[in-house]
Amino acid sequence: EAGVAQSPRYKIIEKRQSVAFWCNPISGHATLYWYQQILGQGPKLLIQFQNNGVVDDSQLPKDRFSAERLKGVDSTLKIQPAKLEDSAVYLCASSLLRTRQETQYFGPGTRLLVL
Amino acid sequence: AQKVTQAQTEISVVEKEDVTLDCVYETRDTTYYLFWYKQPPSGELVFLIRRNSFDEQNEISGRYSWNFQKSTSSFNFTITASQVVDSAVYFCALSHNAGNMLTFGGGTRLMVKP
Numbered sequence: 001e002a003g004v005a006q007s008p009r010y011k012i013i014e015k016r017q018s019v020a021f022w023c024n025p026i027s028g029h030a031t032l033y034w035y036q037q038i039l040g041q042g043p044k045l046l047i048q049f050q051n052n053g054v055v056d057d058s059q060l061p062k063d064r065f066s067a068e069r070l071k072g073v074d075s076t077l078k079i080q081p082a083k084l085e086d087s088a089v090y091l092c093a094s095s096l097l098r099t100r101q102e103t104q105y106f107g108p109g110t111r112l113l114v115l
Numbered sequence: 116a117q118k119v120t121q122a123q124t125e126i127s128v129v130e131k132e133d134v135t136l137d138c139v140y141e142t143r144d145t146t147y148y149l150f151w152y153k154q155p156p157s158g159e160l161v162f163l164i165r166r167n168s169f170d171e172q173n174e175i176s177g178r179y180s181w182n183f184q185k186s187t188s189s190f191n192f193t194i195t196a197s198q199v200v201d202s203a204v205y206f207c208a209l210s211h212n213a214g215n216m217l218t219f220g221g222g223t224r225l226m227v228k229p
Contacts, residue, residue, distance in 0.1 A: 031215065042119075042206050042219030043160070056216065089158060098215050101148050101167060106160035 002026065004107035006092050012113045018080035021110045025073065025094030031055075032069055033104060034077050035091040043091055049075060050098050082114045117142050117211045121220035128197050129228050136192045136223045138207030144168075148210040149183065149190045150217070155203040166190065197227045 005024040013019050025032050030051055035043035046065065047057040052072040060067070064083070069075040079086055089109040095102040118141040128134045140149065151163040164174065166183050174181045178195045194201055207220045 033217075040221075042208075042221050043217075044219070045216060048216070091160065093160075095215060101165070101210070102215055103150070103162050103165055104215070104217060105162060106152075108157065108159045111158070 004092055004094055004105055006090075006107035006110055008110055009108060010111045010113075012115065013082055014115050015084055016081040018078065019082055019112065020076055020078045021090050021092075021112075023075045023077070023092030023107060025075075025092070026105055029094035029096050029105075030072075031095045031098045031102070032075050033093040033095075034067055034075070035093065035106075037089040037091055037109070039088070046077070048098075055098065079112075082112075084114050087112055087114045117144075117209055117218045119207055119209050119218050119220035121205075121207055121223050123223045124221065125224045125226070127226045127228065130199060131196050132227075133193060133195050134197050134225065134227075136194075136205050136207075136225065138190045138192065138220060140188050140190065140207070140209045142209060142211045144211050150208040150210065151181065151190075151192050152206045152208065153203045154206060154222070160206070163192075194225075197225075199227050199229055201225060202227045 007022050032049045034046045037043040046060045047067050048055040049069040052069050067077045089111050091109045093104040093106045095104045120139045147168045149166045152160040180193045182191045204222045204224045206222045208217045
């Protein structure tokens with residue numbers, strides 16, 4: 001079974017530029033998550049989708065971050081404009097369902113450096 | 116508020132030593148799930164174990180074992196006879212509501228030297 005796919009793996013941009021990350025979850029997984037992991041810290045949830053609807057985006061900085069999952073499969077996370085503090089690894093995860101006992105499976109992440 | 120604390124930020128051991136990684140959590144929920152993930156240098160979080168709040172039995176999987184103690188809100192992870200390949204950052208996480216929101220600890224970096 002294929003795991004969670006993410007691209008690109010690395011991205012370097014200058015502040016105030018925009019960037020987008022792509023995620024393809026495990027086939028059949030209804031729930032998709034985006035996390036931000038700053039160096040030396042644990043991942044922090046940004047947004048959670050159930051199929052193509054947003055379940056929770058309370059931690060998403062909506063003035064600059066946006067995310068969508070239009071067809072309930074792939075998802076895109078965008079940052080516009082980027083700030084220096086956005087330098088982090090952006091992890092995508094998926095789970096079969098949204099219930100608390102479901103294990104989340106993570107992709108390899110996109111490492112973003114904002115200069 | 117939900118919180119996960121991994122007090123050990125970095126541990127260094129020599130190969131074949133046993134090592135225990137500590138995890139302490141806080142939650143008001145009566146039903147919750149605890150997880151451990153491994154993050155090797157490649158960056159991907161690898162799922163290791165899931166434990167629910169009603170099951171306090173210890174679990175062993177090969178060289179890995181987990182000790183869940185509800186009375187002390189701890190879910191500790193022991194690696195027996197550590198190997199260099201165990202070098203990674205290990206995260207403890209808590210799933211604390213019906214929506215499967217994960218709260219992660221800060222992680223423990225384990226370095227196993229040959």
